[in-house]
Amino acid sequence: MSGEIGFAVIGLGMGKHHCRAIASAPGARLVAVCDVDEERLNPVADEYGCERYTDYHDLLKNEEIQVINVAVPSGAHVEVSLELVAGGKNLIVEKPADIVVDRIDTLIAAAGEAGVKVGGIFQSRLVPLNIRIRDAIQAGRLGKLIGVHGHLPWYRKQSYYEGPHGSWKGTWDMDGGGSLMNQGVHTVDLLQWLAGPVASVMGMFGVFGHDIEAEDQTVALLRFANGALGTLYTTTCCYPGYDQLVTLYGSEGSITKLEGALNGWKLTDDEGGAEEAELMAMYGADAAKGTGSADPMAVGFDGHTQIVADMVEAIREDREPTITLDSARHAVEIINAIFESGRTGKEVKL
Ligand SMILES: NC(=O)c1ccc[n+]([C@@H]2O[C@H](COP(=O)([O-])OP(=O)(O)OC[C@H]3O[C@@H](n4cnc5c(N)ncnc54)[C@H](O)[C@@H]3O)[C@@H](O)[C@H]2O)c1
Numbered sequence: 181m182s183g184e185i186g187f188a189v190i191g192l193g194m195g196k197h198h199c200r201a202i203a204s205a206p207g208a209r210l211v212a213v214c215d216v217d218e219e220r221l222n223p224v225a226d227e228y229g230c231e232r233y234t235d236y237h238d239l240l241k242n243e244e245i246q247v248i249n250v251a252v253p254s255g256a257h258v259e260v261s262l263e264l265v266a267g268g269k270n271l272i273v274e275k276p277a278d279i280v281v282d283r284i285d286t287l288i289a290a291a292g293e294a295g296v297k298v299g300g301i302f303q304s305r306l307v308p309l310n311i312r313i314r315d316a317i318q319a320g321r322l323g324k325l326i327g328v329h330g331h332l333p334w335y336r337k338q339s340y341y342e343g344p345h346g347s348w349k350g351t352w353d354m355d356g357g358g359s360l361m362n363q364g365v366h367t368v369d370l371l372q373w374l375a376g377p378v379a380s381v382m383g384m385f386g387v388f389g390h391d392i393e394a395e396d397q398t399v400a401l402l403r404f405a406n407g408a409l410g411t412l413y414t415t416t417c418c419y420p421g422y423d424q425l426v427t428l429y430g431s432e433g434s435i436t437k438l439e440g441a442l443n444g445w446k447l448t449d450d451e452g453g454a455e456e457a458e459l460m461a462m463y464g465a466d467a468a469k470g471t472g473s474a475d476p477m478a479v480g481f482d483g484h485t486q487i488v489a490d491m492v493e494a495i496r497e498d499r500e501p502t503i504t505l506d507s508a509r510h511a512v513e514i515i516n517a518i519f520e521s522g523r524t525g526k527e528v529k530l
Contacts, residue, residue, distance in 0.1 A: 185492045186211040186244040190236045190260065192220040194274060194343055194476075195251035196206075199228055201484035202249070204518060207492040211244045217344065236260060240267035247491055254362070255354035261298070265290050270297040272501075273492055276365045277508045279356025281516065284509045291505070297494055299501030300508030302369045303483020309442055309463040313428070313435055314374050321447050322430025328375040328410035330367040330454065334359070334473050335421035341392050350392030360385065360398040361515050363472070364414030367424055370512035371402070371410060374428065377510060379405045380529045383518030384444040389417035400518045412518075421474030439473075441465040 187202045189195040192215040202210040204523045212231035215221040225232035231242070239245055240263075248264050250257055258278040261271055265287070277284045277300050291298040304310055316322060340348045344462035348354035355362050372378055396417050402410035423439035433447035442463040445456040487503065494501045517528040 184209040188209045188212040189249045191251035197481040204485045205488035253348045265294045291481045297336040300503045323432030325408040327429035331425040333413040333418035333422045335417040358394040359414040359416045377405045383521040385522045
């Protein structure tokens with residue numbers, strides 16, 4: 181159809197969410213899907229009535245495809261993406277943009293040279309409650325930020341780490357870690373997006389409940405550039421999986437939330453608590469949606485749909501996508517510094 185932007189998806193695990201998102205996003209059309217695994221490829225191509233490829237290089241020959249969503253294992257994101265931007269395609273790259281910051285920087289430069297747009301995925305940044313919290317912080321309503329805390333007690337069965345699509349998970353080479361890089365990167369990004377950049381970290385990590393290489397439990401101390409201190413906890417060992425807890429303490433109040441549900445909005449300038457009551461009605465526990473605490477596919481695809489729609493607009497308006505790779509790289513930088521600290525026993529400055 182004329183006017184629609186043609187999309188393709190590579191990697192049909194989480195990539196299935198991308199297909200649903202593209203089908204739902206105004207102005208987007210799914211032209212093709214690609215996976216080396218035909219057992220995954222064929223049902224998805226049949227469902228959407230789109231073209232199918234087992235070799236992603238073939239996507240470059242299809243001129244109807246303007247945007248490619250890259251949802252292959254994390255350690256291959258930049259390797260695959262570099263060939264696609266060289267072929268003139270715009271990209272949406274799953275989180276983490278890659279597991280190595282230098283590679284992300286190479287992709288940012290390559291996209292600039294090729295004149296294409298590359299966006300990242302951190303759907304938590306699009307959640308209205310999170311935007312409201314960030315606005316309050318940026319308006320100075322929490323006063324001086326003191327404490328910034330993220331807690332992700334999730335659960336994954338051993339089978340999650342096994343089989344043809346599980347064995348890369350929890351490895352250093354392809355996942356860049358485990359609970360922190362794979363599951364926890366959203367929490368890390370959310371903390372830095374809300375509270376600003378991290379200046380230094382200390383970390384400890386290990387394997388506690390699975391037969392994997394990298395880590396399934398990490399704890400870290402964070403020193404933010406604005407002086408706040410923070411703690412971070414990620415695991416996939418915590419049966420049956422509890423919601424992410426984020427708390428922010430400032431000199432003028434505190435905000436606490438459990439995944440999508442607001443728990444407390446106590447700001448000194450909200451005398452009488454009228455704003456808190458209004459926000460609890462909008463974002464309290466009753467309004468909370470499904471999370472990935474126990475099931476990776478339960479994260480929903482609303483955020484992905486917004487990201488696809490944003491890319492459509494970015495192309496039409498010739499602007500940057502809302503979640504730039506430049507902004508997505510700091511989370512990876514923080515995570516790798518935590519691992520370095522865990523290995524050396526020293527505070528690592530960023
Ligand atoms: N945004 C989110 O909330 C979210 C949630 C889960 C996963 N993810 C991200 O999505 C990515 C994929 O994770 P997953 O859990 O779906 O993994 P997965 O292993 O289930 O799926 C990856 C797919 O990519 C295919 N693939 C691998 N190399 C390929 C190649 N060269 N060409 C074509 N296909 C290839 C595999 O066959 C597989 O089907 C990861 O980067 C992960 O971090 C994001």
